[in-house]
Amino acid sequence: MDHRPSEKLRKTLLGGGAVMVLAALNAPAALSFIEERYHAYKIAQPGYKRKYGSWAKVAVPDEYRVNAIHAALLRTGKVLLIAGSGNDQKKFDSGTFETVLWDPAKNTFKKIPTPEDFFCAGHTQLPDGRLLVAGGTARYEILDGEVKKAGGGMRVKNESPDKAITLKKGTVFRSPSGVEYVSKFDVTVPKAQREFEVSYFESGQMKPWNTKVTAAEARVFVEARQEGAQALTTEAAQYEIVGLKGADADNVYGLAQRLTTEKQDFQGIKAAYEFDPRAEKYIPVAPMKDARWYPTLVTLDDGRVLAVSGLNDVGDVVPGDNEIYDPTTKKWSKGPFRYFPTYPSLFLTKGGKLLYSGSNAGYGPAEKGREPGLWDLEKNTFTRIGGLTDPDQLETSASLMLPPVQDQKVMVLGGGGVGESPKSTARTAIIDLSEASPVFRDGPALPQGTRYLSSVLLPDDTVFTTGGSREYRGRSGSDILKAQFYSPAANAFTAAADPTVGRNYHSEALLLPDGRVATFGSDPLFDDKDNTKLGTFEQRIEVFTPPYLHKAGADRPALGEGPQEIDQNGRATFRTKDAARITRARLMRPSAVTHTTDVEQRSIALGLTKTRDSVTVRVPQDRTLVPPGWYMLFVTDGDGTPSEAKWIQVG
Known part of the structure; x- marks a missing residue:
């Protein structure tokens, strides 16, 4: 369709000052001005809105603008926007952690005291309407070439079966050659386990003949006191803990093998909180056993929550030690062991198995844990699922269960290559889990290769998709200002009104109780196509009103x-x-x-x-x-x- 303005419309838009405008501007600029005015005119027409919907920016007072890393709709109808430190090293260093509560019905805002850095935490809805938030940031990454002091994970052993021991942040570990390393966090090492191997009777009593002690272990990140090659090591060694005396000095020690100046990744925290939507505050609960940064939390059919993956307290992907939160006891227990890359998309399916769609947010090797499959939690078995086009481009893809859930169909949309890969795919794929041997089949393609696409279920059984970028974090000005509807019944996309705010990494979209869709965030690497100007976090909120509300x-x-x-x-x-x-x-x-x-x-x-x-x-x-x-x-x-x-x- 030709949307160029007619001569009559050009005169209407420019009015009597047309000659003055054209005199002041060169021809291309004048034409661009006319096209923009025409576009604004076109999208404001009732007929256009009834077909494509409309967008409107929300007026957010300056004091409530926040780097929305997470967004959750609460049972009160309000939206919790969690930034934590908001991917801002200065705020992390100063301990400035932020959460804002937005009421979309009244367009009011409230700051919420934020006790931990929930930047890149996990979250899920609990049966009573509270929001469980677990994990977050203990330490920001240091890139290759910027690490000045050797560091890495120190395993701390405790051979005493009589007591646990806590080592405070700043504890010094000394190598056999005298090089000293300092712990960056507190660490508590449980007491060792004592096992009786053989027993015998004496004077009518059972007594141990022999006992076996198994040392307990915890882990902490350490950093060399001083710069220099003398602190680099790739050989296993035992480290003395400076300041311990007597039996403690004999029983407690460090073990490390690899302490280097290579890139140091983000590190997670163990903290967990429930956000109470009535009291509008965070309430602490028992911490997780493992620290997690970029974890997925998924609610199970009995209301418990499974926490999966994430970077741990030394910056490694949790190797498969998953855990389960019980909202009744407010405590965590051991879950089934299975490895996934960070932020894996896991969906509860009919019968209780979890479908791993393959979508994830990145950290982890390219060849491990990225193949989709069905995970039986009770048996801890994983059945791989094939058929997916561009299986190497699942990172930063979107996934969702298509409506209604009884159909048991899951869709994967877009995605890109691992890490900062330039690859992106327009592929969508659908799996029907009701089939005897389900496989992915290609769906209709997106308009172009898209990473970070937001996909939202609507109450009319369609899916609204918006935003994303062609390249990693919107690099080279690649934000996609397009939106569309997907109809599961027709298995086809139709166009929606274009958003005006670009959304890539660290962006979110969700359905509001009034049937509209709110979008938040975006964290581009650069603000220009030439990649010369560092990116600015997008703090504007834009809301989409679907056609069904304009018709009605x-x-x-x-x-x-x-x-x-x-x-x-x-x-x-x-x-x-x-x-x-x-x-x-x-x-x-x-x-x-x-x-x-x-x-x-x-x-x-x-x-x-x-x-x-x-x-x-x-x-x-x-x-x-x-x-x-x-x-x-x-x-x-x-x-x-x-x-x-x-x-x-x-x-």
Whole structure:
């Protein structure tokens, strides 16, 4: 279609000052000015909005602008925007950690005291509506060529079965040659395990004949006191802990093999908190056993949470030691062992297995843990799944369970090569898990190769996708100012209105209770196409209003009085004057999204019965389809126009 302005429209837009404008500008600049004015005119027309939707920027006061690394919709309808240090070394060094709570209904903002650096943490929705946040940043990376003092992981051994020992930050470890290294964090080493091997009777009592002591171990990052080649080592050695005396000096020591000046990656923390949406504050819970930076947290069918992957407290990818959080006891326990690269996309499927789509956010070797598959947690078996085009370009791809969840289809969209690879793919792929031997099959291609694409489920059973960039972190001005709708029924994309704000790395998008989509963040490497000007974190919020709201105007179906939780039969009844026009009901789980990773969102088809002035919805009893928690309940009419959501709890 030719969208060039007509001569009549050019005169209208420029008015009587056309000659003056053209005199002041050269011809290309004048034409660009006219085209921009025409585009603004075109997208403001009601007919355009009814077909493509519209975008609007949110007015955010300066004091509430934040580097939104994470975004989560709470059961109050407010959005928690977590920055932590926000990928800002200066804020990390000063201990300035930020969280902002945004109320999209009132467009009000509130700063939330943030106790830890939750930058690049994991998060998930809990059954009671709280948000679990676990992990984050203990130390920023130091790149190759910038590391001045040798450092690395020190294994700390404790051979005493009688007591644990805590070594404070700054503890000195001395090598056999006298080189000293300093710990960068506190570390607690449990007491050793004592096992009785043989017992015998004496005077009517069972007594040990022999005992075996197994040393306990913990890990801490250390750094040489001084610069210089004398601190470099790749040979295993035992290290004395300066200051320990007596039995402690004999029982507690360090072991290290590789202390170098190579690049030092980010390091994670063990801290975990629940965010209470009513009190609007973080509440500490038991820390994880392993430190994690870039972990995925996924809620299981019983309401517990599995924490997977992440960089640990010495900057290595957690080798497969996963753990499970119990929201009842507020404690962690050991989970099934399996390795994944960081921020793996894991989806709870019918029957309780987790599908690993292959989508991830990067850290880890290119040849390990990147192949999609079905993970049986109980048996700890992993069945690999093939058929994926461009399998080497899953990093920074988007994944989601297509609506409704009963269809058990998962879609992968876009992605790029490992690390700072220039590769990006337009591939989409869909897997139908209801098949006996499921494999990925190509879906319709995106308009171009896209990394960091945001994909959001809508209540009309479509998927809205927006933003992303062609290259790593938007390099070379490669942000993609395009959006589209995907219809699972038609297996096709259609165009949506173009966003005006570019979104790449560290960006998010999520569905709001009123049916709109909010977008946040973006962290480009550079701000220009020539890659000469360092990037600026995008702090603007832009909201998309889908066509279904422009078509309906104020005439949306509405749910009236009703319960806030389903009954024992999975039912809930709501009063409504719109019963006759309501044709469909969906439960939609609120998002918790970061780094293009949102394993929370899912849309569940509900049974629907009606009377003249009420509707009753019926929720599936299968908790592998509907994990416990708070959901948005939308009803839609025959034109696909959704109501505003009612919040309802599934136990």
